[in-house]
Amino acid sequence: MTSKNNAKDNDVAVKTTNGSGKKNDNIIEIKGITKVFEDGVTVIDDLNLGIKRGQFVTLLGPSGCGKTTLLRLIAGFETPTEGEIYIEGVPITAIPPYKRPVNTVFQKYALFPHLNVFKNVAFGLKLKRTSDPTAKGGLRKFTKVEIKEKVDRALKLVGLEDYGHRDVNSLSGGQQQRVAIARALVCEPKVLLLDEPLGALDLKMRKEMQKELKKMHEDLGITFIFVTHDQEEALTMSDVVVVMNDGVIQQIARPKKIYDEPSNAFVADFIGESNIISGIMEKDFSISFLGKTLKCVDKGFEKNERIDVVIRPEDIIIKKDHGNGHFDGIVSSTVFKGTYYEMEVMANDYEFTVQSQTEFPKDAKVSLEILPDSIHIMKKMLTINKFIGEVVGENLVSFCDGEFEIPTEGFEEGDKVLVFVPFTAVELTDDEEDGVIGANVTQSVYRGTYYQVQIFTDSDDDFYIDTADEWDMDDRVGVKIDGNKVRLERYVEEKEKEDA
Numbered sequence: 001m002t003s004k005n006n007a008k009d010n011d012v013a014v015k016t017t018n019g020s021g022k023k024n025d026n027i028i029e030i031k032g033i034t035k036v037f038e039d040g041v042t043v044i045d046d047l048n049l050g051i052k053r054g055q056f057v058t059l060l061g062p063s064g065c066g067k068t069t070l071l072r073l074i075a076g077f078e079t080p081t082e083g084e085i086y087i088e089g090v091p092i093t094a095i096p097p098y099k100r101p102v103n104t105v106f107q108k109y110a111l112f113p114h115l116n117v118f119k120n121v122a123f124g125l126k127l128k129r130t131s132d133p134t135a136k137g138g139l140r141k142f143t144k145v146e147i148k149e150k151v152d153r154a155l156k157l158v159g160l161e162d163y164g165h166r167d168v169n170s171l172s173g174g175q176q177q178r179v180a181i182a183r184a185l186v187c188e189p190k191v192l193l194l195d196e197p198l199g200a201l202d203l204k205m206r207k208e209m210q211k212e213l214k215k216m217h218e219d220l221g222i223t224f225i226f227v228t229h230d231q232e233e234a235l236t237m238s239d240v241v242v243v244m245n246d247g248v249i250q251q252i253a254r255p256k257k258i259y260d261e262p263s264n265a266f267v268a269d270f271i272g273e274s275n276i277i278s279g280i281m282e283k284d285f286s287i288s289f290l291g292k293t294l295k296c297v298d299k300g301f302e303k304n305e306r307i308d309v310v311i312r313p314e315d316i317i318i319k320k321d322h323g324n325g326h327f328d329g330i331v332s333s334t335v336f337k338g339t340y341y342e343m344e345v346m347a348n349d350y351e352f353t354v355q356s357q358t359e360f361p362k363d364a365k366v367s368l369e370i371l372p373d374s375i376h377i378m379k380k381m382l383t384i385n386k387f388i389g390e391v392v393g394e395n396l397v398s399f400c401d402g403e404f405e406i407p408t409e410g411f412e413e414g415d416k417v418l419v420f421v422p423f424t425a426v427e428l429t430d431d432e433e434d435g436v437i438g439a440n441v442t443q444s445v446y447r448g449t450y451y452q453v454q455i456f457t458d459s460d461d462d463f464y465i466d467t468a469d470e471w472d473m474d475d476r477v478g479v480k481i482d483g484n485k486v487r488l489e490r491y492v493e494e495k496e497k498e499d500a
């Protein structure tokens with residue numbers, strides 16, 4: 001993860017109000033949702049998520065992580081044990097499924113086998129009522145003409161305009177799934193929930209349907225919440241990917257960011273067959289791992305900061321013979337994966353996973369070359385914020401371009417100090433004027449019982465904060481610090497250390 005975050009890349013709307021009553025355009029707000037089934041197992045654990053209107057959002061995670069349960073909670077087929085879901089600001093727990101402005105497409109499309117395509121799609125409409133002030137009670141059924149018009153439109157959307165009369169049993173799997181999508185779209189939901197809708201299709205049909213779904217999303221302009229356990233599908237289709245594990249959100253970000261800057265080892269591992277190696281950021285643009293120093297494109301880390309290096313298998317250049325790359329190694333296995341070879345290469349006591357169009361047989365001597373922009377840096381899980389500062393007065397310490405009230409007993413004005421700020425000692429304020437310094441929120445990761453928020457200050461420093469509040473990426477915030485929780489240490493510059 002680069003230390004500087006691109007603000008644009010982060011505008012994924014992840015939250016709600018934090019007590020400020022701030023308006024946003026989230027069509028769905030999931031707040032503090034926990035689902036415990038009768039057997040006592042917690043399947044969703046205090047989950048918070050905001051979904052922007054019109055986005056294509058994908059819930060991605062391994063089987064059993066709670067994706068379907070979350071969709072069913074939104075659709076109304078399950079009731080939360082705790083928490084509330086809001087659609088367009090309205091709490092929906094008390095609203096039955098059929099009255100919610102959502103429709104679901106399931107993996108097993110469950111069409112009515114005795115009805116033709118038209119009647120399958122029309123089914124839900126016949127139960128629905130439309131508002132009509134002239135009718136008794138202000139509601140009436142749709143007319144035959146209205147139903148035909150709506151069904152035809154839905155069938156056209158899924159590319160089945162001439163299929164209305166067809167027996168659903170005569171359709172291919174892909175066509176049946178299209179009917180299921182038309183059936184969900186015909187009621188004109190504001191949010192379409194899709195639970196692994198392509199899971200039953202073969203690879204070719206799956207790819208085709210991915211494209212078509214994307215196009216439908218663009219044409220309709222409504223919000224799609226799509227569930228898959230397939231990372232490639234999630235990355236190619238979505239505006240925003242929500243990675244889940246064990247009922248807890250691991251990361252929320254745009255696909256590219258998820259791929260390039262996984263927020264933790266789970267995401268990195270799940271998203272691709274990554275090589276994740278512990279390393280040291282020696283200085284700007286220079287990183288050492290597995291006993292070698294390589295050039296990279298990242299900067300802004302502390303000198304010799306410990307980090308994790310993420311290298312994608314397809315980014316490693318593999319060449320024959322030793323001595324013409326960064327790491328010499330021996331191929332320990334080779335598997336053909338359809339369009340490329342995947343090889344395990346033992347080098348410097350690490351087993352690299354490498355993908356290449358060229359096959360290198362087992363036991364071959366190879367060299368691995370890694371170009372600077374193939375090296376992604378992931379911050380190690382920090383435990384404390386550390387800055388270099390200066391005592392500028394009694395109980396006043398300057399760092400990150402701000403003067404903070406911190407007990408300075410034992411120090412004198414002008415002393416250089418290391419300032420250790422625990423994650424829990426930082427308070428963010430809605431109004432940046434209320435803080436000592438200003439910052440932008442660059443990340444907010446839910447960690448089970450609290451949010452770990454990362455901010456990027458106007459002095460170009462990263463801060464981590466543990467907080468019960470959820471913050472939006474790109475929020476402008478003020479930063480306050482509880483000085484009594486901060487520890488100071490005399491700062492000895494590297495040069496003086498060497499002299500001593």
Ligand code: ADP
Pocket residue numbers: 037038039041043061062063064065066067068069070
């Ligand atoms: P996913 O869709 O991510 O594969 P699910 O939401 O279907 O995961 O399931 C998450 C976990 O909840 C699983 O361990 C599953 O066995 C459990 N689960 C789902 N539904 C029920 C239920 N009705 N009663 C008890 N456990 C359930």
Ligand code: MG
Pocket residue numbers: 067068069
């Ligand atoms: Mg599921």
